[in-house]
Structure formats: C-alpha cells, structure tokens
Amino acid sequence: MASFDLNLTTSEGISYALVQGFPKIDSDSLGVITAQEEYIIKASDWIAFYLESIPPPEVLLTNIVTPNRRPMPGASFYITSALSAEPFSGQLPADPFSAHATATAGTFDEHMRVRITYETVKQSVTEPNPTDAETFLERSISTNAEFLYIPSKKTTQADIALGQSSNVVGSPNKDSLMPISKVLPGMDFNYRWNFVMRPHWANIMNLLGHVNSTVSKTFFNAEQETVMFMGVSGSQKFLWDGATTVIEPWSLDFKFSMKRVRENGVTYGWNHVWSPDSQRWMKLLRSTAPSLPLQESSNFEHPTTGLFVAGPILV
Numbered sequence: 001m002a003s004f005d006l007n008l009t010t011s012e013g014i015s016y017a018l019v020q021g022f023p024k025i026d027s028d029s030l031g032v033i034t035a036q037e038e039y040i041i042k043a044s045d046w047i048a049f050y051l052e053s054i055p056p057p058e059v060l061l062t063n064i065v066t067p068n069r070r071p072m073p074g075a076s077f078y079i080t081s082a083l084s085a086e087p088f089s090g091q092l093p094a095d096p097f098s099a100h101a102t103a104t105a106g107t108f109d110e111h112m113r114v115r116i117t118y119e120t121v122k123q124s125v126t127e128p129n130p131t132d133a134e135t136f137l138e139r140s141i142s143t144n145a146e147f148l149y150i151p152s153k154k155t156t157q158a159d160i161a162l163g164q165s166s167n168v169v170g171s172p173n174k175d176s177l178m179p180i181s182k183v184l185p186g187m188d189f190n191y192r193w194n195f196v197m198r199p200h201w202a203n204i205m206n207l208l209g210h211v212n213s214t215v216s217k218t219f220f221n222a223e224q225e226t227v228m229f230m231g232v233s234g235s236q237k238f239l240w241d242g243a244t245t246v247i248e249p250w251s252l253d254f255k256f257s258m259k260r261v262r263e264n265g266v267t268y269g270w271n272h273v274w275s276p277d278s279q280r281w282m283k284l285l286r287s288t289a290p291s292l293p294l295q296e297s298s299n300f301e302h303p304t305t306g307l308f309v310a311g312p313i314l315v
Helices: 043-053 201-206
Strands: 015-018 024-027 033-042 058-060 063-065 075-087 111-120 137-149 181-196 227-235 238-240 245-247 250-258 261-263 266-268 272-275 280-283
Touching: 033 043, 033 075, 043 075, 043 111
Parallel strands: none
Antiparallel strands: 015 033, 024 033, 033 111, 058 063, 075 111, 137 181, 181 250, 227 250, 238 245, 261 266, 272 280
C-alpha cells in the first residue's frame, strides 16, 4: 500500500498532498480563467473535504443561504466550482463513505486523488435576483447606546491615574451631586423581506416586546434574553390599471434590539436592572404568581408560533 507525506492542511484541518504538475491555470478565447489542483487525501476524509469545499445550504430563519465555497490557497479570488475524485492507485476500489467498515485490510485504496476546479468569484456565483421571492433577504446592523444613571450612594472614589490598576479600595463617595452615568452600547438588527404575500400578523402581535428564549445564529449566537423584538415596519401597494386592482406583496422590516451587558465574565440582558443598593445587575421578577420577568421570552424561530412562519415565501 502506497504511503504519502500529507504535509499540507486545509483551513478545516484536513491533511493533503499537492500532486506534482499542479496547479494548472487556463484561459479561453473570452478571457474566462479557471484553475485546477489535484490533491491526494485519505479516503476517509473525502466527505469532510467535500463539505468544506462545497458546503451545503444553511437555513437562516426561513431562508436558504449558500455559504462561501472553499477558495484556492493563496488566491482567494478563485473559489471551488467542481470536484471529482477517484481511487489513487487505480488498482483497488475506494470506500469513502465507510460502507464496508468490516472489510479486511488491503481491500480498499486508503487514498484518493481529488481534482478541484476553481473559477473566479464572478464566474462561480450567480448574481442575486431581487425578484426571487424565495431567497431575497436583506439584513443590516446598527449601533445604539443607553446612558444608565447611577446614584452616587454606595459608590467609592479613588485618585487613580490613567493606566494604573483600579483594583484598589476607594474611599466612600460623599459627593451626593456627582453626576455618574454608564454608557451601555447596544446593537439593532433589521431583517427585510420583500414579496411577503400573507404575513403572520397574529404571531407578530403576540411577540411584540418579547425577548429571545434561544441562542440563534440569526443574532450571531446572542445569549438568551438579550435580543428584543421591537416590531415591524413595511409597505404594500395597491395598483389600479383602469380595470382591475392589483395587490402587490408586502415589504417588511423586522426590527430587533440587543441589550447585552458583560461584566466580570457574566452576561446580563433585558430582564436585568442595575441595583444601586447592591451595586450589581439583578434579574427582576414581578410579584405575581407565577413570578414573571420584566419581558417574556419566546422562540422567534418556532415553526408555528414564531415570527417567520410566512417568511418571504409566497403562501
């Protein structure tokens, strides 16, 4: 059985060797440039290499999003457009899917020769079509800030210069008129869908003012209770052609606001308030039975009760 020095690794840690004579770069009469490489990899790594090179679509809310494909090493403007693979030796079959895990040693070729075809980004990626109602999605992020007034009661003060350690015991602050405020930076998320025929208004109304009960990639893995649904804004057109009325789909903006305070390694969100007496963030519960937090929490992406039941899909 052949032995190889797989001395290179991909960004996901898959070992490979570059076959001599590669890469190859070609250009046709129209100026379209392609590049090819051939690797030797372990047959058991084929599936992982394929998924790294051509990752499957991911679901973002109710949309299908295509992740970036693997670029050519050292030339990020080339991305993978096609893959082919075969047993390296040509004398033995390969078992890249481990369908015959109990086969005796030497039955299958342990390595595979993989050919990768790269194209430039513009050649390989289909331009977005803004009239494609199933995939058209825009998202934006902006910043906000809240100023938290902190009473001087129970605070301390110390004469410490910039850059010096603040891990000292200060003297009690007796200046009752000292203006103290803490800046709490935040983030606002906006998700816009066009071509929504029937928004799920009941769910939208029910979840106004709720905070997220789950951690989601939609909000970059923001912790529970740190993202609040602020509502939607949108527009819909009614067109008259002289004979009939044409009702166009909605264009909707779903708006969310993040409150995420990080202190001493602990994260606090919308249901935490600053307690001047204890000089710390506390989770406040209303004195009803059962006790409820300030803001109720919900799964914004629940398939039936969430915000995006209709999404951008024509239903």
